[in-house]
Amino acid sequence: MSFSPDLNRNKTRQLAWLLARLLLLIGTQAACAQPGGTAGQATSGAQQPDQARYAEQPTPIYADAGHTQTLGMLTPGTKLYLERNPNAPAQGAFFLDGWTQQGNDTAVFLQQGKRTLAASMNGKSWRFQKLGEIKDDYDNLWTHIRLNGYVDTKTLTASQDTVWHAAITLYSARCSACHALHKPTEFTANQWPGILEIMAKNAALQPPEKALITQYLQTHAKP
Numbered sequence: 001m002s003f004s005p006d007l008n009r010n011k012t013r014q015l016a017w018l019l020a021r022l023l024l025l026i027g028t029q030a031a032c033a034q035p036g037g038t039a040g041q042a043t044s045g046a047q048q049p050d051q052a053r054y055a056e057q058p059t060p061i062y063a064d065a066g067h068t069q070t071l072g073m074l075t076p077g078t079k080l081y082l083e084r085n086p087n088a089p090a091q092g093a094f095f096l097d098g099w100t101q102q103g104n105d106t107a108v109f110l111q112q113g114k115r116t117l118a119a120s121m122n123g124k125s126w127r128f129q130k131l132g133e134i135k136d137d138y139d140n141l142w143t144h145i146r147l148n149g150y151v152d153t154k155t156l157t158a159s160q161d162t163v164w165h166a167a168i169t170l171y172s173a174r175c176s177a178c179h180a181l182h183k184p185t186e187f188t189a190n191q192w193p194g195i196l197e198i199m200a201k202n203a204a205l206q207p208p209e210k211a212l213i214t215q216y217l218q219t220h221a222k223p
């Protein structure tokens, strides 16, 4: 695998993407101005900038255009790219880039080393393209992957800020009854899920509400 030239190109693209993103965000509300947690996914954005979409809610993904075989579920806020297919635009063919950890067949993470979910998958049956590999400080093997599939485009939005606005509204309404609202940056992306296990019960959150709030807190967490 000729990894380093690719990596350099990706870095340059990522930088360009971040700059563009920054310019776009000037003038939007501070609370929603953080792109948050998407740096690991941005590498393919330069090719198809107008096709980027975000899941508004937990969204099923399928292996086939007929949407009969379920692969798993996208997490709210996850960025994917709809494939250009002028002949069948409604089919919702997409790809997304993420990370898997060796030994875990059911999770696609947004970034290497952070347990922020891009999608939860149904066991071993799904396939992916391997983009690269990294061993972390604890000797865990992480694989950078591209996942292909099909999705119902109805619950996708072109604006990630729309997703985070909904999350902030829900979070403010449901998580401030017993104590002041905690800042997302009070805990790391790997600490929030444990807290939410308890607090989702306190707040009587439905599973999709819990997924949205957890994702918002993890993607805006303490680095």
Ligand code: HEC
Binding pocket: 174, 175, 176, 177, 178, 179, 182, 195, 196, 198, 199, 200, 202, 203, 205, 213
């Ligand atoms: C029914 C009351 C109640 C609701 C609603 C509630 N909490 Fe809590 N929360 C508590 C109590 C009590 C504590 C302190 C004791 C503890 O840590 O369990 C706490 C503590 C916390 C802490 C601090 C944990 C720590 O380790 O310092 C965080 C963060 C938190 N809550 C987040 C949330 C979030 C997010 C929600 C919404 C999903 C929420 N809470 C809703 C009662 C509530």
